[in-house]
Amino acid sequence: MVSRNARIAVSALVSGALVVAPLAPALACTSVLLPAKDGGFVYGRTLEFGLSLKSQIIVVPRGLSVTGTGPEGDVGKGGLVWTTKYAATGANALGLPILLDGVNERGLAGGLFNFPGFAEFQPVPPGKGDRSIASFELLSYILTSFATVDEVKAGLPQIIVSGVKLAAFGNMVPPVHVSVHDATGKSLVIEYTHGGKLNLYDNPTHVLTNAPEFPFHLRNLAQYQYVTAAVMPPLKVGTTSLAAASSGVGMNGLPGGFLATARFVRAYFAQANAPQLPTSAETVGLAFHIMNGFDLPPGSIGTSAAAGGEGGGVDGFETTEWTSAIDLKNLRYHIRTYENQDVRVVDLKKAAEGLKAIRFIPLDQKPVVRELVP
Structure with missing residues (x-):
């Protein structure tokens, strides 16, 4: 359960002076x-x-033999071979049979998030390619192999996650970190940094x-202990009582803008x-309302091909390509897209029944606009 007093625990975890770190550019993926x-x-x-990631829904069956991408960079060749223990569904990218976001049949869910400037993956020793997968295959491996956060923590150190360039990603290494949640409410952040060091953060x-x-x-979150949704009393200035002109004064100190650091704080309090x-x-x-x-807004964050991994290394601007909401108990994956705000859903229990190969489901359906007056 998400504790309403969790900010106290966070403060205890991070007591001490705020360490100065470089602020990252806005790469606006957010999750709760x-x-x-x-x-x-x-x-x-x-x-x-x-x-444009051209995402589709994919459904991965249990019992499927999968080959990871080895250090040579041929997608789906030369890497770790595993058999999927659990069926999974979610959104892919760039036509590939990989999950950017999804849930498996044990209620383990999670997503890949862009992490440029900080992600550094593991070197593959000679002759060890068959123990490795590429960074962009990490969530697929997790959701098809593990049932709980504790299993993820025990299993990931047994494989190598390497930085393989992906042609469809501008011939760059997809720089990702991962958020994982299980059916009991445990959450885990997975980051490979500093020469490939695996960091597993509860x-x-x-x-x-x-x-x-x-x-x-x-x-950074520890600095916002004063933020509250409670009704605040008027400010007393001598004998004068000064009340805020609007409701919401307790949240007045939340950071604005699109930086990942600011969105993290706002998402936590939401x-x-x-x-x-x-x-x-x-x-x-409720999840869709919060993610709203x-x-x-299109045009808010520009991207540059010269800037590298920011926004995928293209000139243009970032948009919210899609928003998802995953019911970990009922194993239902909901999604709406930039072009179609209608919510569509895949029931994993039904979609995986009898499935023998990965199924691709397009998301190019036209939105339904209902006339209210005939």
Whole structure:
């Protein structure tokens, strides 16, 4: 359950002076985890990018043999071979059979988030290519191999995650970090940094955005202990009482803008103060409403091919390509896209039944506009 007093725990974790770190450019993906009274959880996130990822829904069956990408860089060749233990569904990118975001049949869910300037993956020793996968295959491996956060923590050190350039990604290494949540509400952040060091961070906030590294986000969040959704009393100035002209004064200190550091703080307080609804099915709608606060207006963030991994290395601007809400209890993956704001859903239990190969489901359906007056 997401504690309303979690900011106290965060402060204890990160007590001490704020360490100065470089602020990352806006790479505006944001995620939260919401509890329901029936014991379920809903994971919501937005996906923003400059490069069009042309996402589809994919359904991966259990019992499928998968070959990871080895250090030579041939996608789906030369790497670790594993058999999928769990079926999974979610959104892919660039026509590839990989998950950017998704859930498996044990209620383990998560997503890849852009992490340029900080991600550094593991070198592959000679002859060890068959133990390796590429960074962009990391979530697919996790969701098809593990049932819980604890299993992820035990299993990931056993493989090598390498930095392989991807032609469809501007011939760059996709610089990602990962957020993972299980059906009990445990959350984990996975980051490969500093020459390929694997960092596994328990995540008491259940929130993730982009760079810098996760510990910086915790230190930064500790500065906002004064923020509250409560009604604030008027300010007393001598015998004069000064009341705010509008409601919401307790949230007046939240950071604005599109930087990942600012979005992390806003997402934490939006999640921590959200009402807890009776069921996870009802919480899906709440997740979409919260994620509305992170929808990126087109033209707000420009991207440059000269800047490298920011926005996928293209000239243009970032948009919210899609927003998802995953019901971890009922195993239902909901998504809406930039072109079509209608919510579409895949029921994993139904979609994986009898499936023998990866299924691709397009997201190019036309939106339905209903005439209210005949």
